[in-house]
Amino acid sequence: MNSDADKTPRKRIVFKELQKRTVWFIRLRWWVSPVIAAGAVSAYIAGFEFNLLMVLLVAGFILLYNFVFRLALSALSGRGVDRERSVQRFTICQVGFDYAAVFLLIHYSGGASSPLVFFFIFHIIFASILLPVVLAYVFAGLSSLGLSIMAVLEYDGILARHPVLFLGDSIESAGSPSHMFVRLFFFTASVFIAAFSTTEIMRMLRMRILALDRSNTAVSILNEKLNALYHMIQAVGSKQKLNQVLGPVCNNLVRVVDTRALSVKLLSESRELLKYAAACNLPDSLVLKNSIVLKKSPLNRRIIEGEPFVTGDISQQEMFQFGEDLEAAGFKSVLFVPLKVEGRVIGILGGYSRQANRFTSEDVGFFQQAADLVAMAIENARAYENIEKLMQERTRFMLQVAHNLKAPLDGAVSILNLIQEGYLGDLKKEQSEYLTRVSNRAGSMRSMITELLTLARSRSDGHKIEKKSIDLKKLLDRIERTFRVEAGQKGLTFMVDCPYDIPAVSGDWDMLEQMMENLVSNAIKYTPKGSVWVDASIWNEDRVRIMVADTGIGITQQDMPGLFSDFFRAGNAKTIDEIGTGLGLAIVRETVEKHMGSIKVDSEPDRGSVFTVYLPIEVKMEREDENSCNAKNQN
């Protein structure tokens, strides 16, 4: 394991503990002086004879320096400079003062034979917990040395002795130097054993904390990766266009793999060139050089030739075609994995790092998983593009056919009109009748072609609906005027109900009017008796609901599924009108879809039908575009 990387979190943990304990230490010390004072006074009252005044003074001294420490702590936490070291120095200072206080207490309570010597054990334990291991032993040594010196000095009379007496009897048990020596020896052993065991326990604890910290980090990295994979899968599943998929995929990858840049390169048909399909954080100069020649880039070639992954160092310039550009952008190492579809390599997913030898075997595994996703996205997008292309071809074909059919029909109808209107001589009544029949059939053919054109135009690639604010009240009033006469002639009750304050929808007037005309003309056509009514209202606050209801022949259950398909005509509709085009509802559906709306049909044969269209209310606010990583897309 890398010791450098290991040291930092360890230091961090120790430092955090020290910081927390410093405060706790000061808080604890507030209790020390009163306890010493109370203990000393009680002992004095109980009949012990000792230097009470000095003991109380020491208690006061402790109180005083704790107060100073408290102030120093506030000052320290205000400053950010070199905090770790200053906190440690502060702690050493505290322990030092405490040592002095304990020595003074011991001195005034019987010297080396004082019962208070055991207080040192606590100190050693605190020091072992809070300070580096060496310092704990230094403090243990100091206590032992200090006590020995005190014993020698008091024994030689250099230092005044303050014996403790109880009922006139000295409680001192160490009368002889040998006795004193044994005592000091065991004291020293005790403090060192305390230092050793406490520091050992702390060491183990810290290792456990470190291990926990490490696994915590590992878990959160894993979590990030899973999250990213999930987002990528979501993008792959929900978007069909390649550039919409690759953008989010690259963004997620760059975030979790912690590399500097990413690229998706696709193999050309000749399998000799690689082109950038997407890139994130790569320099423009590189991406815009448009293609990589495989022959000139051994690293890329190895992937195309089937290696599961390659890592490379930018310093090996001969491995790259554009190594200089990569180096200039500050990259040091790369990882390439293949994008495979059905076992065939179709491109390369590349990661670029500014660290040398950045990519580990773990990264390789993750990159390969991500590459599978990217490949799937590309496959999906290509399939979708093919379908789109086919659909567009179909639409173009429809447009062409409609155009080509209309021109000769117009010519024929012109001549027909000429004859019918008598420009070429008078017609017999019977001739005139038959010409009218021809003219009617030509007319229905014309309307079919017109509808086909409308549908094909709205489906064609270039067609974008021109969105304007549409006043539905005005539109429905027009519909009412258009159909009033026709419905009246059929003896139907015809009503259009639309509130004046109906919110505007955003859309194309002509398309929406055509949609309403188709719905209403259907309703009138397929309603032999009864009524047809149109009702518009607000729906769920954000939509407008337009219902077209009739008491007509209805739609059978088996006709429902095909209702909105091109050229579909319901079985019972044919009995009413021989020559419907079957395109009216297809146009309705197309219009609804183009306006982000929805449509539903409720119907019961011989009772009537209700067509309900929901259109989103116009949103006045302008939305800001989402800004994502500069994932580029080039065809």
Add this chain to the structure above:
Amino acid sequence: MANKDILLVDDDPDIRESLRIILENEGYTVRMAANGKQAEQALLSKKPDLMILDVMMSTDTEGFDLAFKLRSQPEYENMPIVLLTSFLDKVREEGPDQFQHILGEQWPAKWLFEKPVDSKRLIKKITGILEGA
């Protein structure tokens, strides 16, 4: 009314023929052209009193192009042009205003008829234009 000269431009011979018969029946002199180029030559030989112009001929906008070109020349600036088209989604009674957005701000002709042309309406309109002029 008589002796007014109409230039009829359409690439479809059947439509040309039927309109010619209708217009001649009304006493107009009708000259015909099958495309923009022929139309320009016909214009050079004599300026007509009115021009009937099909929009889609060899290109989708050949008629529009010619109309715009003529509008920019002072000589033809005020020559009435009636456009014919097969391929507008809808022709409404309000007239060409509806279709402004196809061409932007300008519209090169005041009148627009959808094919096949309703002969009575066309005659009425042309008579109105030429008598008013």
